[in-house]
Amino acid sequence: MSIEADFALLESLLLARGPGGQEEEVRAVCRRELEASCDEVWMDAADNLVGVIRAAGVSRETAQSRAIRVMAHQDEIAMVVKRIAEDGRLHVVALGGAFPVNFGMCPVDVMGETDVLPGVLSFGTMHGTSESPQSAHILSGNVQWADVHVITRRTQAELVEMGVRPGSRVVLSQHWRRPFRVNDAIAAHFLDDRAPVVAALRAAEQLAQRKSDLKQDVYVVLTTNEEETNSGAQYAARTLPGDVCIALEVGPIAEEYGTRLCADPIILTGDQKGLYTKAISDDLLAAAIRCGYTPQPALMPGFAYDASAVLGSGSSPRAGCLAMPTENTHGYELITGDAIQACTRTLVAYLLDTGAR
Secondary structure, X not given: OOHHXXXXXXXXXXXXXXXXXXXXXXXXXXXXXXXXXXXXXXXXXXXXXXXXXXXXXXXXXXXXXXXXXXXXXXXXXXXXXXXXXOOOOEEEEEEOOOOHHHHOOEEEEEEOOOOEEXXXXXXXXXXXXXOOHHHHHHHXXXXXXXXXXXXXXXXXXXXXXXXXXXXXXXXXXXXXXXXXXXXXXEEEEOHHHHHHHXXXXXXXXXXXXXXXXOOOOEEEEEEOOOOOOOHHHHHHHHHOOOOEEEEEEEEEOOHHHOOOOOOOOEEEXXXXXXXXXXXXXXXXXXXXXXXXXXXXXXXXXXXXXXXXXXXXXXXXXXXXXXXXXXXXXXXXXEEEOOHHHHHHHHHHHHHHHHOXX
């Protein structure tokens, strides 16, 4: 597939809303793609979308015992309604690792049970005095969720009628979701984790054409609730065959990590939840080198992924993480236009060559 085809699929995924626990729109796009490549596709009890590509070059017993789970998550950072004020304003808190600055004052979609309605995320005016504490917070750059509300221009009764209640998801509006080209790069909210999802789907396409070269079954698992609890990945790791999980992710650009914005994949050696399996990290590095890249090994104690969650919970005995270099993680994110293909190529090389060991 071309970079332009990847961009088109990425745009479809970005326009799909997918807050944790309510990823149906994203799942529908992914199911269509997986069903064209996989031998079987299903949604498990944790709402993960799973597709399997069965190896044709070895016995069924061997293929299953060596199975590898490739994970990319469907969900995005978002907000959730805490309470509805008498005047119809929605007070919200973060769903996943987000602060108000990640979104700014922006259009949002409020996902009620019967309707999706437009709103505006508001911090209030910056032109107040000491009587308006949030004004001082805006001026100091210290806006917290207590300073934030969502304007819907609906009454409390109307909102309740539309199925808006504590627990309802609030997401960035589709009005602001389209990707934006910046010379050789792509920028958008929610490249975490839509860009790695594209890489997972493209890898499935390529592996489907090379099943006779596979020495193990490959499970493509598009997980739920990664931003909040990692519950989807942990369930999949416990219930699917195999003992290796490879998480596809975005990797932050920071001087402290020695990472740079380019196509060269970041190979995580560990994160805030612990170190990954060294042999897996080594094999991912080798796969990237075979593909002609200069991989970026990095230890990132300021980030956490599905890979460390499955290791830390004991759901999987071995795990690694392959990441796309990304500016502005959890904000208006930016990757190079060829980063998706670099991730795809590295993953396929690992699964065909190293994963067979």
